[in-house]
Amino acid sequence: xxxxxxxxxxxxxxxxxxxxxxxxxxxxxxxxxxxxxxxxxxxxxxxxxxxxxxxxxxxxxxxxxxxxxxxxxxxxxxxxxxxxxxxxxxxxxxxxxxxxxxxxxxxxxxxxxxxxxxxxxxxxxxxxxxxxxxxxxxxxxxxxxxxxxxxxxxxxxxxxxxxxxxxxxxxxxxxxxxxxxxxxxxxxxxxxxxxxxxxxxxxxxxxxxxxxxxxxxxxxxxxxxxxxxxxxxxxxxxxxxxxxxxxxxxxxxxxxxxxxxxxxxxxxxxxxxxxxxxxxxxxxxxxxxxxxxxxxxxxxxxxxxxxxxxxxxxxxxxxxxxxxxxxxxxxxxxxxxxxxxxxxxxxxxxxxxx
Numbered sequence: 001x002x003x004x005x006x007x008x009x010x011x012x013x014x015x016x017x018x019x020x021x022x023x024x025x026x027x028x029x030x031x032x033x034x035x036x037x038x039x040x041x042x043x044x045x046x047x048x049x050x051x052x053x054x055x056x057x058x059x060x061x062x063x064x065x066x067x068x069x070x071x072x073x074x075x076x077x078x079x080x081x082x083x084x085x086x087x088x089x090x091x092x093x094x095x096x097x098x099x100x101x102x103x104x105x106x107x108x109x110x111x112x113x114x115x116x117x118x119x120x121x122x123x124x125x126x127x128x129x130x131x132x133x134x135x136x137x138x139x140x141x142x143x144x145x146x147x148x149x150x151x152x153x154x155x156x157x158x159x160x161x162x163x164x165x166x167x168x169x170x171x172x173x174x175x176x177x178x179x180x181x182x183x184x185x186x187x188x189x190x191x192x193x194x195x196x197x198x199x200x201x202x203x204x205x206x207x208x209x210x211x212x213x214x215x216x217x218x219x220x221x222x223x224x225x226x227x228x229x230x231x232x233x234x235x236x237x238x239x240x241x242x243x244x245x246x247x248x249x250x251x252x253x254x255x256x257x258x259x260x261x262x263x264x265x266x267x268x269x270x271x272x273x274x275x276x277x278x279x280x281x282x283x284x285x286x287x288x289x290x291x292x293x294x295x296x297x298x299x300x301x302x303x304x305x306x307x308x309x310x311x312x313x314x315x316x317x318x319x320x321x322x323x324x325x326x327x328x329x330x331x332x333x334x335x336x337x338x339x340x341x342x343x344x345x346x347x348x349x350x351x352x353x354x
Contacts, residue, residue: 048339051086051102052077053094056298062090062111065324069332088335093117099125107338109331112322113137113189115348116242116269128338129348132322132330138192140320144267145193145237148291149202151313152235152263153179157289161310176201182233184249185240185268186212186219187354193239205229209245230257235265242269243353252277255287263288267319270295275306282311293319 050066050073052059063075076083078098083089089099089108099105100123110118110131118129151157155171162169181197183190186208194204194217205218207229212219220229230236236258240246250266251274258264264287266273273292281287289311297304298317306312334344348354 047072047074048087048335049074049076049083049085049104050088050090050335051083053083053089053091053098054078055095056093059090059092061324062328065328066090066331069328070335073335088338090331091118094121096121097123099123107334107344109334111327111331114241114269114354116271116353119350119353128344129350130331130334130344131346131348131354132327133188133346134322134326134330136326137320137322138189141189141239141267142193142196144293144319145265146196146200148237148265149179149181149197149235151291152289153202157311177203179203179234180205180232181235181237182207182229183237183239185238186214187239187241190239193237205233227257230254231259233258233262235263238264238266238268238272240268240272241354242271247271248274250274250278252280255281258287260286261288262286264290265292266290267293270298275304279305279309282309287311289313291315293317 048070050070052062052075059077063077066075067073076086078095083098084101085104086102087104087106089102089105090111091108092111094117099108099121102125105125105127108118108124108127108129110129113131113133115129115131118124153174153176158169158171180203183194183204183206186194186206190206190208191214194206194214198204198216204216205220206212206214207220207226209222211221220226238250240249246268249272250264255262255264255277264278273294273296275296278287278290282290291313292306293315294317295304295306300306300314300316306314330345334346336342337344
């Protein structure tokens, strides 16, 4: 199937209006008491328990928006409260083994798009796993990438170095159409980023696991076409999900496949980047620079050499964040679907990892 970026943007506006009207209607008709049905012994129905699980974030920020979506649910936060009888788990980097001790658990829900942090639990129960897909999140990612591309395209990296040296050295301006940006990962976010850059006139190419088509954008598929994809890419954007196949993919071999003077932007996952290989490629002069928003260890330790490298920009995982209200709305809808025995939205294929 062929997609046209311009046509899709127009269509998306119509879809958004329909979604907004449908959401209002659903809120009026579907936010109903969530208590589970009474047992055969005639006992009073119980309130569903939602557990907030994270070893990294204080999940209290999700309590109020979830309670608004699920007024009859009981929201508990690990480890402050007992979550052993939870029916639903809402997670980001959850503690390993905790969900295995929840015999009533029916659904695991991530608060973001990436679920690798949940799949890393070796004792994760074999239950439905869902993620959040937010159009505003994709827009935020596109904004971050556009800034990163402009940083290299308009040679702001060079201008900042000259400023530190007190040197006035204007550089020649290149047209956006003369700059080729390659995007690794052509999912919802990759497509949004690609169409945004395309609208600004950049030459955009994408690389994906499975064959795709996109009007005005050259797409490459799989390992056989990766070399050709890299060879023509001046600014590489990594938007891949973290899987066993993509772990460590940004390494010396990949950097060597890029033309001399290329730049790298990683907003996928920190585990995809081999940091010593990146530093070596920068110090050797093969790579021009890097913008990094995700890291294998977060927060990035103060002693990490990436902080002080003159050709690296470090940002603290801020490329884009979903609104807690949007997160809660999607999680609340899926919990209602689960209680009603209906199909879940944005359910993850565990084999693929997304």
